[in-house]
Amino acid sequence: MGAGVTDSKIPSKRFILAFMQGTSRKSLGLVVLLVVGLAAAALVVLVGTLADASLRERWRAERQGELGGLRATLEGEINGAANLTAGLIAEVVLNEGIDPLHFDRHARELMRERSLLRNITLAPGNVIAMVHPLAGNEAALGLDLLNHPTQGAATRLMLASGRPVLAGPVTLAQGGQALIHRVPIYLNGDDNGTRGRYWGLMSTPIDFDRLIVAVGLGDPALPYRVALRGIDGQGDRGPVFWGDASVFEAPDAFLLDVHVLEGSWRMAALPLGEPPSHAWLLLGSRALALLLALMTISVVAHLLRVGRRLAESEQLHRELAEQMQDVLFQTDASQRVNYLNPAWTQLSGRPVSACLGLPWSELLHPDDRQRARGRCTEFIAARGGEYDEAFRVIDAAGKVREVVVRAGLHRNARAEVVGTVGLIIDVTERRQMETRLAVASSLFERSGEAIVVFDADGVVQAVNPAFSRITGFRAAAVVGTVFDPFAAQTGEPTLATLWRAMRDGDAWQGESEARRASGESYPVALSATAVRDADGHLLQCLLILADISERKEKERAVEYLALHDSLTGLANRVQLGSRFEQGAAQARRAGHGMALLYFDLDGFKPLNDHHGHEAGDRMLCHVALRLRDAVRDSDVVARVGGDEFAILLSRVDTPEGARTVAAKVVEALNAPMRHGGGELRIGASIGIALFPAHGTTLDELMRVADRAMYQVKARGRGGWWVAELP
Structure with missing residues (x-):
């Protein structure tokens, strides 16, 4: 056994016997004084201990927050670099491949946006065919990644899972370290999520050394x-690849999981310097508690010596003992039990008679008995001091109960030690409650999501720190009010929906628009839980609010990249196909036609070769701007290839209407583009196909318009041609 760990101390037999054998109001008053004084002393110790623990926990929470920001930056840099190539992959999928010119142009733009990428590689059939930049990477061309001695394993893992993988960091032949991001590319998938034909893979090394610098770890x-x-994303199963491996062995190290695509890393961080010490707080509180306990004991001891006799208190002792909720026990000098009050049966389920005469340690859990015997022997041999220990008891049903044993020496009339007397206090439920309260308080205070606690009338009872951080409203401004964080929403208030759900059930989830203290609206995800009493009446409602602004922005960005050409901002082939299906359905219902104008730019290749790709890109953007101005808002202008464009006219009933628009397009493209102090011009040969005369699908119209375009080119380029009707 060790030092006392519970709420109060019992230093000697005299005070225990006073509690058990008092026979008058005065005696009871003295007992109350003793209990209050010792409880106050214990409270001082407890407050000092909790204050020290709170200060240490606050220090750790601040360090945890700093490291959480560092982890978020690391994840953001990795995911940003990994997701950057989504547009290029989409182009490969849409066009069922890509030519080196388009790849080089697109890859160059991506490399400008993300300096962490070492290069971008496309490997149709797992054999590297295209790499940017080519300089310094010529040896990679023709490399078979599937059968490569070092890269084959990661490639096979990617093929087996059908998902992107992030391997490494690995040491590159060109120098430095990199994370290898590999993405499988499948063609011709359907809307149900079924993968199409495997085309190959994209590989992008992410410069690990620059990543460390960008995050600030260096x-x-x-x-x-x-x-x-x-x-390779193995988490805590993988080896240490950066930093001092001994940090993971440090007992005070902070451990955080870093999510990298389908895997994770484990980060260990050890603060430089020791946490703040508050030994003065613990020593001061214990000194004060000791002084208070000694003062209380001294007063009670003096009054007991003056006004009591043990013989006069025995009857009261027995009555009190039988009514006590805690177990009262007495042992002889051999540590055998010679008295137990009825509370023992309530605690253990074992009859008192079956336990008398046993060594008192036999009352305890088998694993605690040796410690109990040794501590009791030391206590009796010391002829004084205090005994305050935590043990366990197994009841008759096999359930383990936590108890505190508080004891003092039992002396006879000659002051000789003849045994011990004390209490066995069941603290099982108190310990469980303390644990639950501590966990709930920690979750409430440290949650990264806003938490609002309403009472049954909708009045805010409490908010956590994350609420003020997310909403901008201080806790003092909302607690005690009927606060509505969704005042920015139009239509039926979200809180009305929430309270209807709480009346009908115990949980509710949804999304809504909330407002910050600044008046700014932002999207939130909501989760509510009802707290009810034993009769099912609603007592409280716990509302968890998460800011999903960043998720929504990412969804919009991804949707835009999936539907638009990254250079010109025009619709891409995917959006063109979607708009065609919508227009075709409307045309069938209304009984009108549509037209598809398909063309490429006459003279674009010589312009691009002579003036450079930058001038070519500027010309493509110039053409896109002129095309938007030449058609109606309801028409669709799309870039479907390098210098290939298509215009879907949503309502055209005659070939003359399509010719009129084609003439406007040719005229619009005659406008020159300023370049290097001069002007550059471009032309177009336009092929026209009509819906439904030339076809009822976009592919059919594209083929017909393509043939018509070559009719124009055969006549000398520049102009338009409506395909012959079948």
Whole structure:
């Protein structure tokens, strides 16, 4: 056994016997004084201990928050670099491949946007056919990634899972380290998510050394020793690949999971310097508690010596003992039990008679008995002091109960030690409640999502720190009010929907628009849980609010990239196909026609070769601007290839209407583009196909318009031609 760990101390037999054998109001008053004084002393110790623990926990929480920001930056840099090539992959999928010119142009734009990429590689059939930049990477061309001795394993893992993989970091032949991001490319998938034909893969090495610098892990001023483990996203199963591996062995190290695509890394960080010490707080509180306990004990001892006799209190002792909720026990000098009050049966389910005469340690859990015997022997041999220990008891049903044993020496009339007397206090439920309260408080305070606690009338009872951080409203401004964080929403208030759900059930989830203290609206995800009493009446409602602005922005960005050409901003082939299906359905219902104008730019290749790709890109953007101005808002202008464009006219009933628009397009493209102090011009040969005369699908119209376009080129380029009707 060790030092006392519970709420109060019982230093000697005299005070225990006073509690058990008092026979008058005065005696009871003295007992109350003793209990209050000792409880106050214990409370002082408890407050000092909790204050010290709180200060240490606050220090750790601040460090955890700093490291969480560092982890978020690391994940953001990796995911940003990994997701950058989505547009290029989409172009490969849409066109069922890509030519080197388009690849080089697109890859060059991506490399400008993300300096962490070392290069971008396309490998149709797992054999590298295209790489940008080519300089310094010529040896990679023709490399068979599937059968490569070092890269084949990661490639096979990617093919087996059908998902992107992030391998590494690995040491590159060109120098430095990199994370290898491989993405499988499938063609001709359907809307049900079924993969189409496997085309090949894209591989993008992410410069690991520059990543470390960008995140700040290499900053000499960083107040942490940081290490990373989990090569190839294996998490805590993988080896350490950056930093000092001993950081993971430090008992005070912070451990965080870093999510990298389908895997994870484990980050360990050890603050430089020791956490703040508050030993003065603990020593001061214990000194004060000791002084208070000694003062209380001294007063009670003096009054007991003056006004009591043990013989006069025995009857009261027995009555009190039988009514006590805690177990009262007495042992002889051999540590055998010679008295137990009825509370023992309530605690253990074992009859008192079956336990008398047993060594008192036999009352305890088998694993605690040796410690109990040794501590009791030391206590009796010391002829004084205090006994306050935590043990376990197994009841008759086999359930383990936590107890605190508080005891003092039992002396006879000659002051000789003849045994011990004390209490066995069941603290099982109190310990469980303390644990639950501590966990709930920690989750409430540290949650990254806003939490609002309403009472049954909708009045805010509490908010956590994340609420003020997300909404901008201070806790003092909303607690005690009927606060509505969704005032920016139009239509039926979200809180009305929430309270209807709470009346009918115990949980509700949804999304809504909320407002910050600044008046700014932002999207939120909501989750509500009802708290009810034993009769099912609603007592409280717990509302969790998460800001999903960033997720919504990413969804919009991804949707835009999927439907638009990255250079010109025009619709791409995917959006053109979607708009065609919508227009065709409307045309069938209304009984009108549509027209497709398909053309490429006459003279674009010589312009691009002579003036450079930058001038070519500017010309494509110039053409896109002129085309938008030449057609109606209801028409669709799309870039479907390098210098190939298509215009879907949503309502055209005659070939003359399509010719009129074609003439406007040719005239619009005659406008020159300023370049280098001069002017550049471009022309177009336009092929026209009519819906439904030339076809009822976009592919049919594209083929017909393409043949018509070559009719124009055969006549000398420049102009338009309506395909012959079948």
